[in-house]
Amino acid sequence: MEEMDMRRRTIEWAVAALVVLATSLPALAQGGKIDLSRLDYSATAVETVEVTLDGPLLRMAAKFMRGQDSDDREIASMIETLQGIYVKSFTFDGPGKWTARDLAAIKAQVGPQWQRIVNVKNRDGEDIEIYFLPKGDILDGIVIVAAEPSELTVVNLVGHIDLDKLSRLENQFGIPEMGLDPSKDVKGKK
Amino acid sequence: MRNLERGLQSALGRKPAPSGFADRVLEQLDDTRARRRRRKSLTAIVSRVAAVLLVGAIGLGAWMQHQQSVREMREAEAASVLVKLALHIASEKTNIAREQLSGGGSSATSNRNGGDGHETTND
Numbered sequence: 378m379e380e381m382d383m384r385r386r387t388i389e390w391a392v393a394a395l396v397v398l399a400t401s402l403p404a405l406a407q408g409g410k411i412d413l414s415r416l417d418y419s420a421t422a423v424e425t426v427e428v429t430l431d432g433p434l435l436r437m438a439a440k441f442m443r444g445q446d447s448d449d450r451e452i453a454s455m456i457e458t459l460q461g462i463y464v465k466s467f468t469f470d471g472p473g474k475w476t477a478r479d480l481a482a483i484k485a486q487v488g489p490q491w492q493r494i495v496n497v498k499n500r501d502g503e504d505i506e507i508y509f510l511p512k513g514d515i516l517d518g519i520v521i522v523a524a525e526p527s528e529l530t531v532v533n534l535v536g537h538i539d540l541d542k543l544s545r546l547e548n549q550f551g552i553p554e555m556g557l558d559p560s561k562d563v564k565g566k567k
Numbered sequence: 568m569r570n571l572e573r574g575l576q577s578a579l580g581r582k583p584a585p586s587g588f589a590d591r592v593l594e595q596l597d598d599t600r601a602r603r604r605r606r607k608s609l610t611a612i613v614s615r616v617a618a619v620l621l622v623g624a625i626g627l628g629a630w631m632q633h634q635q636s637v638r639e640m641r642e643a644e645a646a647s648v649l650v651k652l653a654l655h656i657a658s659e660k661t662n663i664a665r666e667q668l669s670g671g672g673s674s675a676t677s678n679r680n681g682g683d684g685h686e687t688t689n690d
Contacts, residue, residue: 428653434646441643442650449647456650464653497667505664523660532657544665546658 409518
């Protein structure tokens with residue numbers, strides 16, 4: 378009898394722990410930041426880009442760019458309203474190197490307060506989802522999840538950002554325009 | 568009365584200095600002067616050392632501050648490169664999605680206006 382009581386208590390505790398875990402996942406995304414720490418394919422990817430910029434470093438970058446040319450000043454004005462920039466991008470030597478489960482874990486963090494404003498899927502298996510975190514009239518965070526057969530990219534911008542300004546940036550930095558024409562080979566990999 | 572006068576004369580009367588008294592006085596005077604000179608030179612040395620240390624400390628502080636600002640500048644420059652890289656990736660993905668939405672061989676759902684969204688298939 379006592380043993381059954383103990384077993385029941387253990388099950389109750391396990392259920393409670395699961396409930397707490399499940400409810401804490403969207404909470405991680407509160408404030409516009411999602412946890413990308415578990416997304417790691419650096420051991421298997423042929424190219425890994427990982428950017429983590431927040432707090433004083435982001436302020437320092439903004440201050441530095443304010444003193445540069447007009448392009449940099451425009452970027453500085455964009456990032457002044459940001460609290461964090463987090464990017465993880467992995468390029469693989471072939472398809473099937475990343476798991477849908479990892480992607481689902483990222484998307485699970487995007488809670489109900491987020492709005493998915495874009496979901497694009499094409500025949501090449503390219504899947505791009507863009508989520509916004511609205512706060513009044515402004516956007517308080519953006520999550521971009523771009524999954525291709527041999528590439529996985531997650532971008533999380535925390536804070537207010539102008540999406541139109543962001544779109545215009547692609548032609549800057551001396552980098553030629555990329556990916557605007559889907560009929561063209563976007564990255565020379567398709 | 569006479570005894571008193573005699574006593575006073577004997578007590579206050581001029582007496583010859585003991586032998587070697589003048590030499591001892593002069594010697595003591597020289598000692599005092601030498602001590603003063605030594606003290607002055609010691610003070611000068613201490614002042615010079617203090618001045619050198621002060622100038623050194625100011626110089627070291629300025630150099631450390633310069634090194635700190637150079638380090639911060641390098642960190643800021645590196646951070647700005649990362650900012651550009653991150654925003655470029657975000658911009659690239661946004662533009663691909665935007666282009667697909669405007670109709671290029673894709674199935675796309677846009678919910679931009681906060682409504683239920685619409686779906687476009689261009690396969």
